[in-house]
Amino acid sequence: MGRSLAGRRKSASEPLRLRKDGSNRGAMNRRLRNALKGLNAPDVDRRRRAMEPFVRETFGMFIRYLYRYLGNEVECEDVLEDVYGDIWENPDRLRDIESQRQLLRTVYLYYMRKRLREVYRRMNRHLYLAQKDLTNLTAPELGLLDTMSQSELKEALGKALGRLKARERRSIELWLDGMSVRAIANELKTTVGAVKMLKFRTILKLKKMMSEYCHDQ
Amino acid sequence: MADMNRKIQELLSDYAGALRDGSLPVFLKSLTRQEGKRLTCSDEFWEAAEVVRVLNGVGFADKAVTADVGLFASRVDANIASRLKKSKSSPRRRTTGSKSMTKTRKAEKPI
Numbered sequence: 001m002g003r004s005l006a007g008r009r010k011s012a013s014e015p016l017r018l019r020k021d022g023s024n025r026g027a028m029n030r031r032l033r034n035a036l037k038g039l040n041a042p043d044v045d046r047r048r049r050a051m052e053p054f055v056r057e058t059f060g061m062f063i064r065y066l067y068r069y070l071g072n073e074v075e076c077e078d079v080l081e082d083v084y085g086d087i088w089e090n091p092d093r094l095r096d097i098e099s100q101r102q103l104l105r106t107v108y109l110y111y112m113r114k115r116l117r118e119v120y121r122r123m124n125r126h127l128y129l130a131q132k133d134l135t136n137l138t139a140p141e142l143g144l145l146d147t148m149s150q151s152e153l154k155e156a157l158g159k160a161l162g163r164l165k166a167r168e169r170r171s172i173e174l175w176l177d178g179m180s181v182r183a184i185a186n187e188l189k190t191t192v193g194a195v196k197m198l199k200f201r202t203i204l205k206l207k208k209m210m211s212e213y214c215h216d217q
Numbered sequence: 218m219a220d221m222n223r224k225i226q227e228l229l230s231d232y233a234g235a236l237r238d239g240s241l242p243v244f245l246k247s248l249t250r251q252e253g254k255r256l257t258c259s260d261e262f263w264e265a266a267e268v269v270r271v272l273n274g275v276g277f278a279d280k281a282v283t284a285d286v287g288l289f290a291s292r293v294d295a296n297i298a299s300r301l302k303k304s305k306s307s308p309r310r311r312t313t314g315s316k317s318m319t320k321t322r323k324a325e326k327p328i
Contacts, residue, residue: 051294052290056290059283059290064274064279064281065274067274068270068278071235073281073282076283077284077289080289082296129253136263138241140270145268145271150278176276196230197226200261207267
């Protein structure tokens with residue numbers, strides 16, 4: 001009881017972050033808010049009934065987020081199924097959620113990460129990769145970019161791509177079109193090794209630009 | 218034969234390709250001991266890997282073909298039902314769920 005009251009007080013004292021056009025980016029719609037309320041009900045059956053609207057409201061957002069780390073739809077669905085099961089079983093972490101961004105962050109930190117680690121945990125016996133590195137590769141800590149929403153990332157990436165040199169931008173665009181490194185090398189009339197190096201340097205440049213964008217925001 | 222001593226930029230390129238194609242286990246298995254150590258020591262790789270994941274999300278997540286949300290919701294409900302059933306059933310002695318042959322024989326009544 002005390003916890004929820006404290007949560008309410010905190011939210012009341014915090015000003016809502018408004019965009020330049022006046023709207024609140026990442027604010028939750030009413031259905032999602034109601035579903036979250038239902039998830040925190042003490043009654044097991046009520047929580048179970050609340051799962052369906054919660055899944056309907058969050059499935060797209062969660063699966064796109066998971067796709068970043070797995071790149072495979074089937075695995076994403078398997079992991080997400082367990083994530084929803086864990087949320088139903090222990091929804092305490094979702095008690096004082098105020099925005100979609102906070103929801104995504106909380107779900108990743110407390111539910112998704114654990115499941116993502118489990119996907120590759122068994123493989124580690126046969127790998128020449130330290131456990132810590134495997135975790136960092138498959139279920140990393142939340143970086144600055146990870147906390148941004150899909151639309152914000154698209155915006156930031158668009159701006160960053162616009163600031164790159166033509167050849168650098170072309171290499172990333174071709175890669176995003178699904179071309180292989182060899183095909184990109186043919187397109188840019190260079191070697192495979194040169195394309196790999198170009199991509200690596202460009203990605204580091206993008207990281208710097210996007211981090212600057214995050215700080216500005 | 219595949220290159221067994223890849224440089225950092227090659228490793229990143231292969232990681233990005235594996236993530237895009239949904240074959241991360243193949244990349245992980247392809248790493249040699251030296252390459253694993255090289256990854257551990259390279260800050261640049263980890264910085265770039267973060268952007269690669271973002272690119273993967275922005276560039277390909279929207280194109281992913283996922284199940285119908287209604288069907289998926291019923292999958293989740295089935296998962297919950299199975300968890301409920303497990304929690305309601307009495308705790309089992311063995312986690313593997315299989316009894317040893319000798320114990321099974323002992324439990325069987327002679328005809």
